[in-house]
Amino acid sequence: xxxxxxxxxxxxxxxxxxxxxxxxxxxxxxxxxxxxxxxxxxxxxxxxxxxxxxxxxxxxxxxxxxxxxxxxxxxxxxxxxxxxxxxxxxxxxxxxxxxxxxxxxxxxxxxxxxxxxxxxxxxxxxxxxxxxxxxxxxxxxxxxxxxxxxxxxxxxxxxxxxxxxxxxxxxxxxxxxxxxxxxxxxxxxxxxxxxxxxxxxxxxxxxxxxxxxxxxxxxxxxxxxxxxxxxxxxxxxxxxxxxxxxxxxxxxxxxxxxxxxxxxxxxxxxxxxxxxxxxxxxxxxxxxxxxxxxxxxxxxxxxxxxxxxxxxxxxxxxx
Amino acid sequence: xxxxxxxxxxxxxxxxxxxxxxxxxxxxxxxxxxxxxxxxxxxxxxxxxxxxxxxxxxxxxxxxxxxxxxxxxxxxxxxxxxxxxxxxxxxxxxxxxxxxxxxxxxxxxxxxxxxxxxxxxxxxxxxxxxxxxxxxxxxxxxxxxxxxx
Numbered sequence: 001x002x003x004x005x006x007x008x009x010x011x012x013x014x015x016x017x018x019x020x021x022x023x024x025x026x027x028x029x030x031x032x033x034x035x036x037x038x039x040x041x042x043x044x045x046x047x048x049x050x051x052x053x054x055x056x057x058x059x060x061x062x063x064x065x066x067x068x069x070x071x072x073x074x075x076x077x078x079x080x081x082x083x084x085x086x087x088x089x090x091x092x093x094x095x096x097x098x099x100x101x102x103x104x105x106x107x108x109x110x111x112x113x114x115x116x117x118x119x120x121x122x123x124x125x126x127x128x129x130x131x132x133x134x135x136x137x138x139x140x141x142x143x144x145x146x147x148x149x150x151x152x153x154x155x156x157x158x159x160x161x162x163x164x165x166x167x168x169x170x171x172x173x174x175x176x177x178x179x180x181x182x183x184x185x186x187x188x189x190x191x192x193x194x195x196x197x198x199x200x201x202x203x204x205x206x207x208x209x210x211x212x213x214x215x216x217x218x219x220x221x222x223x224x225x226x227x228x229x230x231x232x233x234x235x236x237x238x239x240x241x242x243x244x245x246x247x248x249x250x251x252x253x254x255x256x257x258x259x260x261x262x263x264x265x266x267x268x269x270x271x272x273x274x275x276x277x278x279x280x281x282x283x284x285x286x287x288x289x290x291x292x293x294x295x296x297x298x299x300x301x302x303x304x305x306x307x308x309x310x311x312x313x314x315x316x317x318x319x
Numbered sequence: 320x321x322x323x324x325x326x327x328x329x330x331x332x333x334x335x336x337x338x339x340x341x342x343x344x345x346x347x348x349x350x351x352x353x354x355x356x357x358x359x360x361x362x363x364x365x366x367x368x369x370x371x372x373x374x375x376x377x378x379x380x381x382x383x384x385x386x387x388x389x390x391x392x393x394x395x396x397x398x399x400x401x402x403x404x405x406x407x408x409x410x411x412x413x414x415x416x417x418x419x420x421x422x423x424x425x426x427x428x429x430x431x432x433x434x435x436x437x438x439x440x441x442x443x444x445x446x447x448x449x450x451x452x453x454x455x456x457x458x459x460x461x462x463x464x465x466x467x468x
Contacts, residue, residue: 109359122359
C-alpha cells in the first residue's frame, strides 16, 4: 500500500500532491535538490512524463530516483509516446523499485512541444490505460498473460472539469473511476463555479465513493504567466477579470502578492468542497511560496494538525 | 467479396464520416461522429486539451470531434439505445483490422474480440498441454501463437 493510498483511504486529512520539476541532466544531485525542497510539505509528487511534449529525464527514472530520496512518487504515464507494450513494461519495471502510484494521462499532443514533427502514438487512450494498469495489479497483462507476483498499484488519472464539453466531464470521470481510477488529479482551472459543479456531479454520480478528487492550483508571480497559460496551454482558460485583477495590483511585488492571494483563494475554495480529498500544487515561482501556501491552508505533513498529531509527517518516513 | 467489401465501405463512409477504415466501427455509439478523426484517435471521450470555444487542441480551426459527438448523441434523430451506448468503455483498437471491412467484422463478430486481459481474466498458459501451465517458456517451440520475430 502506498502512503498516498493509505492517506486517501483513511481520509482523516486532505492530501497534498505536487508536480516535480522537469530534470535535464545534473545527475541524481539535481533530483535530490528538488526532492529536498518538496519533501517536508507534500505527501506525494508527480514524476511527469515528457510534459507539454518536451523530452526530459523519463518518468520511470525520475520516479525511482525520487523514491530513493524519500519522496513518494506518482508516476505519470502518457499515451502520446509509447504503445501498449511499452507502457505496461514501464509500469511493471517501475514497480520492481516499489513505485505504486500511477497516473494515466492522454498527454498533450506532439504539436504542443518543441518536436512537432514527431510521430504521435496514442495506441491506448487514458481510460483504456487505467483499465490495463488495474489489470496488471490484478495479475495479468492486457493479453491475459498471467503475472505470478502482481505489483501493488494505486492507479489514478486526470480529468479536466474546465474544458468543453462541460456537461460530459462528470461522466468521463465516472468512466475512469469504473475503469479502476482510485484518484483523479484535476486540470489547472480558474473557474470556481465549474469546479463546484463538477465535484457536485461526481458526488451525485458516485465517483467519489471509489475515487479521490484532487483539484490543482498553480503558484505564479505575474499576470504574464496567467496570460501565457490562458493563451498557450491546451485546455486552460483564465477569465479576463482575474488576469486584470493581478495585472492591476501595482508594482512587481504587489503583482506577485496578488497572484499568491488568488491562488490561496482558489485553494481554499477547492478544499471547502464536499467530495474533494486534497489538492495538487504546481509551483512556477520557486520562491518559498509553496511552503507559505500549505502553511496558510494548514495542510500537508508539515502543517496539518492531524498529520502532526498522528505522526504521518514526512519526517517519520524519510531518512 | 472480402476484397470488394472494404472498397465499397470506404467509398460509402469516407465522404460522409471521413472514415479511416479502422475495421471496428463504433460510429453509432459516438453520435455518428468518427473518433478516429480525433488527432489523438481517442475512443473514450475528449482529452483535457479542448479549447474554450470547443475546438481541437491540435487543430484550432476544427471543432473537437468529442464535443460534436456529445451534442449529436443527444440529437432527437439518434436512437435512445445509441445515446446510452455513448458512455460505454470502448476497448483498445485492434490494429490488425485496419483497412478491413467493419461490416464484415461486425457480421463475423471479429470486431468484438478483445484480449483476455481486457475481459478481466488471466489466460491459462499452454492449457492444451496437461500440466504445461507450470512450465516456463525456455525453447522456441513453446513460444505462443503469433510469435514471428
